[in-house]
Amino acid sequence: MKERRIPKETIDRLPLYLRCLNKLIDRGEENISSENFSSRLNLNSAQVRKDLSYFGDFGTRGVGYKTEKLASEIRDILNLDKSWSMALVGVGNIGSALLTYRGFDQRVFEVEMAFDRNPDLIGEELNGVEIEDVNNLVDRVSEKNIRIGIVAVPAQAAQEISEKLVEGGVTGILNFAPTLLDIPDDVQLAQVDITKELEQLVYYLQK
Amino acid sequence: MKERRIPKETIDRLPLYLRCLNKLIDRGEENISSENFSSRLNLNSAQVRKDLSYFGDFGTRGVGYKTEKLASEIRDILNLDKSWSMALVGVGNIGSALLTYRGFDQRVFEVEMAFDRNPDLIGEELNGVEIEDVNNLVDRVSEKNIRIGIVAVPAQAAQEISEKLVEGGVTGILNFAPTLLDIPDDVQLAQVDITKELEQLVYYLQK
DNA sequence: CAGTGTGAAGATGTTCACAGCG
DNA sequence: CGCTGTGAACATCTTCACACTG
Known part of the structure; x- marks a missing residue:
């Protein structure tokens, strides 16, 4: 070794x-x-x-x-021998898909909390997770000791939300918003950028 | 230059x-x-x-x-000066999120067709797109001259579906299934692998 | 004279080729 | 004898440093 x-x-x-x-x-x-x-x-x-x-x-x-x-x-x-609970922010198209997604091993990754700012969604339950008010994000995330946050809000809100997640004690962020997040060096970032993937894809489709 | x-x-x-x-x-x-x-x-x-x-x-x-x-x-x-119409396969969690996703520029990328194998979904309309029977995929995709296919089916079905897309004349595939697709060299592949991103993320979260 | 365009140097990642071990 | 583990060679990408130009 x-x-x-x-x-x-x-x-x-x-x-x-x-x-x-x-x-x-x-x-x-x-x-x-x-x-x-x-x-x-x-x-x-x-x-x-x-x-x-x-x-x-x-x-x-x-x-x-x-x-x-x-x-x-x-x-x-x-580090897949531990279990990682995650907080999802933004229960729109992609957010709600993630809440019900069966793709990842449930014993390792679990969406434990979900937040949105839409009053119609707050209080609703989806796949056993209650959607909470995004205004309580910082407190609730730190209370529950969540280490991973998922950003599934529109691009304009993504920076603000990621700052709140960090304030709540999150050390890793999975970002679905098509925007560059400016976060502290000690917070890890993973980006899922669908538009970018498509744009690159069509570059290679020219003949 | x-x-x-x-x-x-x-x-x-x-x-x-x-x-x-x-x-x-x-x-x-x-x-x-x-x-x-x-x-x-x-x-x-x-x-x-x-x-x-x-x-x-x-x-x-x-x-x-x-x-x-x-x-x-x-x-x-x-190549974003053209408009690219896409065929979506698999209208589950992620698939339906993509059908209603506002993230990409509608003038450039548009989901024009959607397929599923679930009889309850076939014939339904989502965001102006009728969900068609996946058995008609090859014919319908080549009929409409679609060049991009989106694979949003479970991992086990992904290889088969991508082969059908290629048979239908698609030259680019955006794959959401957590699996390696084996496709011809002249077909371009873009991969969105959420589980992989999470697994990498937590590697860096160890201290 | 500020800021581009670009060879050359440096850093990082991949592949070769083979010694060495089970 | 087959396949791992790994220095060394190679390939690719990034950064430096500066000539050159609008």
């Missing part, structure tokens, strides 16, 4: 390795080689080995990696 | 430049320097100049860039 700085691209790929492993485990496969791995994810096998070796010597020479063991190691590395 | 290959990171940033420019134009600013630009987007000013210079000499030495002109150039480069 080396002590070099870990490239963010490596962190980017860990969730993909994990997904691939889960599929293999479901199928009963016990081992996988970096070569097999890399062909499933279309990348170079040396890449796979290097990525994994940043965190330890997980493989066995001449054999490969044990699927179960490696999956568990990666979950550990990514 | 140079003839070097354009880094994909540069394409990545173009939508951000455009957004920033639109804000400035709204405010009535007529010029912007690479320095000013870069501080708004937190990147290096040489980066901005280099990115833009791949496509032409848009700036004026001693002055900067004309906001209107540069915005128009970038729209051109990204």
